Amino acid sequence: MLYRLMKYVLLGPLLRLLWPAKVTGRENIPETGGAILAGNHLAVADSFFMPLRVPRKVTFPAKQEYFTEKGPKGLLKKWFFTGVGQFPIDRSSGSAAQAALDTAIRLVRSGHLLGIYPEGTRSPDGRLYKGKTGVARIALESRAPVIPVVMVGTDKVNPIGSKMWRPRKLEIRFGRPLDFSRYEGLAGDRFIERSITDEIMYALMELSGQEYVDIYAAKAKELIAADEAGVRPAVPLQPEGREPARLPESKAG
Template identity: 50%
Template sequence: MLLQTTARSVLAPLVRLLFRAEVRGGENIPRQGPVILAVNHLSVLDSFVVPLVAPRPVAFLAKAEYFRQPGVKGWLLRTVLTAVDAVPVPRGGHRAAQAALDAALGVLAAGQAFGIHPEGSRSRDGRLYRGRTGVAWLALASGAPVVPVAVGGTDRIQPVGARLPRPGRLTVHFGTPLRFTPPPTGAAGGRARRAATDEIMAAIRELSGQQPAEEYNSLSTPG
């Protein structure tokens, strides 16, 4: 816990300084209780930046193997992941996907904040892709509000394939929380998850100004 607090206290102001971070709407995040932050996905940096500029800790999922990297580089990666409350999960296959959702539900059940990228994979062309319904499943199963989040500039700071961040400026805009009523089971539940996901993505698009893509990201599996 001491390492986590120390790392966060160092990294948070560093991110704001180095990347001239403009953060808006932090007051929209409830200070207590479970909440889901639904974030657009432009760069690997997104999952690190949001927890460091949010007014409360936010847990994102991270590949379990990231926590097992050897040497000094591995130690640094584990330190950063710990600072942003990353939750290790296995990757690959339907069973792993359900395990990831169960881990996220556990974070929310503990009254914490959880961050998720509904698009799945990073956008390669800057468009906002159709959201996967896991975000709605979490919201409806937990009763937690969903705060739409738009991150900008991270795709220029660390584009896909870049090993290290570049100088640049980023923005993070937290929107008004959305609340959803749990639906009946069965087909109606599936339609409710799709409708809730589409509403969340529309809110993200309004904040980010991204051009919408009507299809799923080709690197993602539709949900």
């Protein structure tokens, strides 16, 4: 009830009015049953604009801190993030990460649409970074299709560090579902899970046109921060005189 109120009465109409979006490929989203919407991640705004353009409810994992802050402000945050379809995850330990995966798998198995960002955090510079294999584990355990989805322009609406969103027309592209049923029974095999994750990232790269960088976004943020602080990083983000890293061609089919 709260989700519908936010989407159709309170937040949704305002966002549609101020930030119109061109949407393609929406027919790739199944009308029923569990599925995974795996997206690029340019801004916090991604988790608000994309679900508005999906006829079904999309559930996203979110930092536990959004739900545990004390006082009136904390209650407002909890109400808001619950209302837009997000659920809390604790990322403080390995067991917490496994619990988050188990929750995501259970949601997809029970027929929900799960939104997830394989990069694990926002891109620091608009490029596409190496995916974490949790998305592959969820796909294998739930036996659900993965639909790649890309946001274009949200990093201009909501640049990192900005407090106010800027007016700009957006684009949202949903790709064709990726079927990994050929790997049934191989959940837990790290080579299989890496292969699946790379296939998903290849689809996102093709759909978005973003340059791909073969390191994790969290590591890229560390390197960028070190460079800004005048500390020469141990591993350069992009060696001089070299072409940017590219994913191998998809082996789908």
